[in-house]
């Protein structure tokens with residue numbers, strides 16, 4: 001069964017194309033979800049970064065895991081009530097860095 005999906009489209013969406021939107025990101029490890037402002041992500045991401053490019057850099061503030069579950073692009077009028085659940089790493093963590 002083919003699942004040609006919203007999901008692949010969503011993860012390929014350029015951040016700058018949704019700069020006024022929010023991203024709802026759920027942690028697969030603990031189920032905690034929180035909203036990120038795309039404008040904040042753009043400050044630390046590459047100008048042409050897509051949604052999927054920043055997901056590996058996110059770390060759940062609640063459980064410190066980096067298991068991204070569901071991601072939802074929120075429309076700009078939703079408001080930003082739930083910020084602070086994720087933090088953006090300033091740089092990629094090296095595999096041998098522990």
Ligand SMILES: [Zn+2]
Pocket residue numbers: 027028029030031032060061062063064065
């Ligand atoms: Zn978590």
